[in-house]
Amino acid sequence: MDLPAGTRNYTYAQDMAIFRTKTHWAMLLALLVILFTAPLYWGNYWLSVANLIGITIIAATGLNILTGYCGQLSIGHAGFIAVGAYTSAVLTNRLELPFLVGLIAAGVFAGLIGLIFGIPSVRVKGFYLAISTIAAQFIIIWVISHWESVTRGFLGISVPPASIGGITFVSQGSQFYLIMIIVILTVFFAKNLARTRVGRAFIAIRDNDLAAEVMGINLFRYKLLAFFIGCFLAGIAGSLLAHWIGFMSAENFTLMDSILYIGMIIIGGLGTTTGPIFGVIFIRMLQQGIMFIAPSLENTFALPAGFTTGIGPMVFGLAIILFLILEPRGLAHRWQLFKASYRLWPFSY
C-alpha cells in the first residue's frame, strides 16, 4: 500500500493493515459519521438514490471479483441478481420465512446457479464465455417468467419489507442503514479477499491461466469459486433490491442491466476494491443528473416536451467511450493518482 512520506512498516501486521495511519482512521471515522447520519438530513429521494447505489455496489463488487480479479467475463449478472431477488421474495412472501433466511438463501442459491453457469469457464474463455453467460441471463429470466406456481410469472410477486429481530425496515432511512451495513461488509470482504491466497490465485488466473496452472493453481476450483462468490454477492444484492422495491417482476432484470454492470466496473476500474464504488456512484449519479436536468432545461428554455430525453443514452455512451480511450484503468486509478499527488504536495517528486 502507498504510504505518506516518512511512514514505515515495522511489523507484518502493520504491513497488512488496511487503515495504517491516524489520518486513515480519522477519515474512516468521518466517512462513517457522515454516512450514518445521512438519514437525518437527506430526504426520501436522496436516501432512495443512496439505497440503489448501495445495492448496485454489492452487485458490482461481485462482478468485479469474477471479472476484474479472476478475469471471467460475465454478461449475465442481472440474471443472477434476479435469482437472489426471487429466492428472497418466494421465501419471505410465500413461505413466510424471516428476512435473514431469505437474504442468506438468496446469496447461496444465486451462488449455486452461478456455479452451474460457471462450468463452461473451464473449457472456454473470453468472448465464448461471455456468450455462455448471456445464455444464463435468458435462461434464468425465462424460468422465472414461466415457473408460475412458484414465482407468479408475469403477475410479479410482492415482497414484504425486510425485518430483523422485530425491527422492520420500511422507510428509506431504515433501509439505508441495513443496506449500508451490508455494503461495508461486502467491500471489507472484497478488500480482504484480494489479499488472500484465493485472491492471488484469481489474479494469477486472470493474468495468465496457463502459467497459473503450471504453478499449481487448480483452475476448475478457483474459477468456480469466483463464480460462486460473484453470484453470491449478486444474490445478496437481488434480495435487498426485492425488499427495497417491494415488488418483483422478471422485467426488472434485463440484458441491458447486465451490460450496465460491466460498464460500471470498467468506468470504476477493473480489479480494484474501490473501482465498483466509483463506477456505480458515477453512473447512478449521472442518471439522476440527467433525469433531473432534462425537465428543468425544457421548462427554462421552453423546449417542446420530451426534447431533452435523448441526452441520457448519448451521455452514457460517451462516458464509456471516453473512459475506454482516456482512462482504461478507471476512476480508481485517478483516485490513486490524486492520493499520490496529495501525499507529495507541494513537492513534485
Next chain:
Amino acid sequence: MNWKKLLKIAGVVSLALVITIIPLLSAGCAAESKVKVGFSICYTGVAAEKGRPMGNAKLDCMKYINEELGGVAGYQIEVIWRDNQYDASKAAIIINELMDKGCLFFTTNSSAMMTASAEIANRAEFPGFAVFSAPALTNPPQHIYAQMPDYGDDWAAFSKYYLENIWQGEGRPKMALHLLNNSTGYGARDAALVLADELGIDIVAIEEHTATTISEIESLTRINALNPDILYISSTPQPTSIIIKDAVDLGMYPGITIGLGHASITSQLIEFAGADVVEGVYGVYPTVNWGDDVPAMAKMTEYCQEYHPDDYGNMDYITSWAEGLIVAEILRLAVENVGIDNLTPQAVEEYGFKKLDNFDVGGLHGPVTYTPGDNRLSKSVRVFQILDGEITPVTGWVEAPLIPYEFD
C-alpha cells in the same frame, strides 16, 4: 499557460456552472400557490413508442389547463415529471422523489412502471393511477388506481363482441392468444383463464413474444396447426405488426379473425405493418378516435398540431390528454373539498379520487367514476376495426364489468 492547465480550469469552471445552474433552474420552476403532481413517464427505453406521445399529451394538457383555464380552482398545477426509461429501479427512485417534493399524487403510463412503484406508494399511502394497467395492480384495491379498463377487460369485451357479432360457426370458437411477455400480455391471459369457459370459448394456444421480436413464423405455425378461429394479440404496436405480417405470409390472415388489446391498436400499428396488411383487424380501445365529434377534440387537436404534430393520429395521445383532464379534476375536487391548506396525498385520495363521480373527460373516453372495491376509474371500452387504413369504431361504449380475479 499550457493546454493541460487550461483544460483543468475549464473543467472546474464547467463543474461550478453546472452546480450553480441546477438549483437556479429548479428555483425558476418553483412558485407558491401551486398544487403539485408527479408524472413518471417512459419517454425513453423499450416502451418509448407509447410513452413519448403519452408524455407529450399530458404535458400539453397541463399547459392548456394552466394557461387557458387558469389552473384548477384558481391554483396552477406544478408538474414534476421524470423519465423512468421503463426501468424499475428508476421508477422506484422517482416515486420517492415525487413524494419528497410534495406531489399530491402521481401517474404512470404503463402497468409495468406502476408495478415497480406500487408497493412503495401503497406503503406510504401515496395515491396514483396508471393509464394502462394490468389486473394485478388494482386487485386487491389499495392506493393505486387504473384510468381505464385493463388488458383483461379488453379481452372480455372483444370476446363478447366476437360471439355476438362475428361468430357464425357451431359449437365453441377456438381462440389462440399471442401475448407480450409481460403484464400487458398476461393481463389478457388472466381474464381468459377466468372467463373463457363461461363465455364459451376454447383457448387452444397461448404463445408469447418479446417486445423486440423480429419473426413469429414459428409460433404462428404452431398456432395454425390448431386451426383457430380467432387470434387475439395483447402487445404493443411494433411486435403486433410483426405477428400480423407473419400471419399474412403464412396465409392465416385473412381467414381468421384477429383481435387486439388496447396497447396494440394505434396509428403506429398501421404505419409499421402497412394499411393493407392490417385491414379488417379488430381491436379494443378505451377512447374515441381522432376527428370524432366530442367536446374535447378541438382543443386537444389544436395543442397536438401546434406542439407535437407527429403525434396527430396516435390514440395514445388521446388517452393521456384524457389523463391530464382527470388529474385536473381530482385536484379540483380535493381543493374544493378540503381547501388548499389541507391538501395531503391522503386527503386527495379521499376527497379527490374517491369523489370522482361520472366525470366527463370531454367525451374522449367513458365517464370516470370511483366505485368502492373497483379501482378502475373508467369502466367502458369500444371495439374498433381497421378499415381503409383508419381505426374505425364498430360499437359504442361497452361496459367492462369487474372480473372476479383470484390472485393468490
